[in-house]
Amino acid sequence: MRALDMNIKGEVVAMLGFAGAAVTLWLGMMWAPSVSISAFKAPEAQRIFYWHVPSAWAAMIAFGLLFVGSIYWFFKRSDWAWRLHVASSEAGLATGLMCVWSGCIWGAAEWGVPWDWTDVRLNTFAILTLLSLYLVMGRRSQPDGVETRDTFAAFGMFGFALVPLTYIATRLWQIRHPGPVVATSEGSLNSDMSIVLFLGAISFTTLTVGYVMAGMRLTKLEMRLEELQGQYEERMR
C-alpha cells in the first residue's frame, strides 16, 4: 500500500494543481475586478489573462526542465534525464498550447487579429510549443535508442535558446504583445488581480510538476515493459 502511495505521488500533485487551476479560472472569470474600459478595446476578454499568464509561466518551467533533461542525458547518459526530457516535453506541449490558444482568443478580441507574424514574443513562444510537439511526435515515430535520444536531446538543448529570447522579447521589441505587468516598477496590477494571478501561477506550476512526475513514472514503466519484451523474445529463441 505504501509503495502504491509513493507511485501515484505525481498524479496526486497533478490533481491538486488541476483543482487549483479550476479555482483560478473561476476566480478570474467571476471574482477578479474588471480592467479599465478606457485602456482596453475588449476589457472583458482581458480575464483570459488569468489562464494565459500562468500557463505561459508553467510552459517556461516545463521548457526549463526539458533543457535540464536534455543536457543531462547528453553528457551523463542517464535514464532519469531521458525520462525528464520525455515528460517535460509533453508538459511543455500541453501548457504551451494552453498559452498560445488563450493568447489567440485575446488577440482576436483586443487587436482584431489572433496572430502577428512580426511580434517576436508571440513567435518565439509558438516555436517553443512547436518544438515540444516536434519532440513528442518525433520520439513516437522512432525506436528508442541512443541515436533517437541524442538527436531529440540536441533539439531540446538548442531550442532552449528561445526561452531567454522569449522572456526578454517584450522588453527589447514591444511590437504587439503587452510588456510585463508583474514585478516591474510600473506595478499596474490591482491587489485582487495579483492574488488570482499568484494562485494561478502556483496551481499551474503544481500541475506541471505533477504531470512531469507522473510522466517520468510512465516512461519508466514503458522502458521496463520494453526490457521485459526483449528478455521474453531472447528466451523464446
Next chain:
Amino acid sequence: MMGIIELSEATVLRGRSKVLDKWSISVNSGDIVCLAGENGCGKSTVIETASGLIPLENGSATISEQLVRDSEGRRGRPTFGLCLQDDCVMGDELVGERILDAAGFDFDVEGLLKTWGLDHRIHDRIAMLSGGQRRKVALLSGLIPAMISQTPVAVLLDEPDSGLDDDSIKKLADTLRNLAAGGHAILVSSHDSRIIEVSHRVIRFPYEEEEFTQDDGKFTPIKKGNPRKSSVGHRLNLRTLSGLANNGIAGLLTLGAMLALLDPSQLEGRILNAFILAPALTAGLCGNPIHRLSLENRAYAWWSTKSAIPQNAIIHSLILCGGLTLLASAITSELNLELILAGAILGAATEAVVGLLSNATLRLARPNAVMIRLLTPILILPWALVVDTLTA
C-alpha cells in the same frame, strides 16, 4: 608507432546496447585486417566508427595520425577510402564522375572502369545500373583514394564483396593484395573466404585473432592529374532540376495563389513587399533540394566523411529565389533591386536552415518519419521582420 587506422578504447552504443566496449584496433601500413563473424556481431560498427560516422562514448578514431572523431565530439576529415554496406551512391550521379569525385583528382577513369567491366557505362547515371554494377561503383569509390596515392592511405570496406560475381571478388582480393604491397592499410569486413585468405590478420567476433603471412602483391599507382574541384550538389541540381521542380514550383504556386486572390496594382506598402517576398520564402521552406537526393542509398553518410558541409546548390538557390522575387516584382511593376536582393538572400538562407534542420535528424532510424517542418515557422519571423524593415 601509430597504425594508419587506429581505433583506441572505443565504446559505442547503438540502439539500446553497447556494441563496442573500450575496443581497440590498429592497422599498420601494408596490412590487410579482416573482420569476420556472424551478422550483427559489430563488424559494420567498427568500420563506421573508424570512419567517424558513429559518435563515440569513449576513446577516439584516427587515420594517418589525424583525428577522425573522439568522444569529446571533435571531428576531422583526413583522406581515406570508404565503401559501406549501403552503396552510398546517388542515382543521378554519373559512373565516371562519381569515381573522379571520390578520387578528388583527374585520372584515366575509363581505363580503371575497363578493368572492372564498367567502361561502357561511364556516362550512365548510377540509377540505370544493375545491383552488382552499382556495388562495383561503390567499391571503386572506396578503393580509388589508395589506388592513386603513392603515400599510404587507409581503406575501410564493409562487406565489399556482397552482390559481386566470382570474378569480381577475385579481382577485389588481388586489388587488396596489391594495395597492401603499396603500403596502404586496409580494414575490411567480410564473410568471403577469398577476402579472408589475402588478409594478414583475421579478427573473428566476439574475439579471436589469427595472423597470416601473405605473398606480396605488386602496386603501381594510377597516374593522377590535377585536383578536381568538386561541386557535386550544383552539378546534380542542374542535371535533375530538383531545385526548380521542388522549390521553384512551390514559389510559383504561392505567387499564383496570391494572384488569384489579390490585385497587384492595388497593393502598397507592407502588403506589397510581403507579396513580392513571399514566393522566395516558400521556395526556401522546401529545403535543400540535394538533401532529398542524398537520402538515396545513404549517400549523405559517405559524403559526410569527405566534407563537413552537406552537399548543396546554394548558388542556384540564390538565383532561383532572386528570380522568383524579380518575377513577383515585375508583376507589381515595382522593380526594386533591394527587394530582389533581399528575396534571393532570404530564400537561400531559409533553404540552408531547413537543410541543416533536416541534416540534424539523419542519425535517426527513420529520419523521414520526423516532422521537421513543424520547426519551420521560426523562419517566418525573420521574413516578416525583413518585410517590415524594407517597408519602413
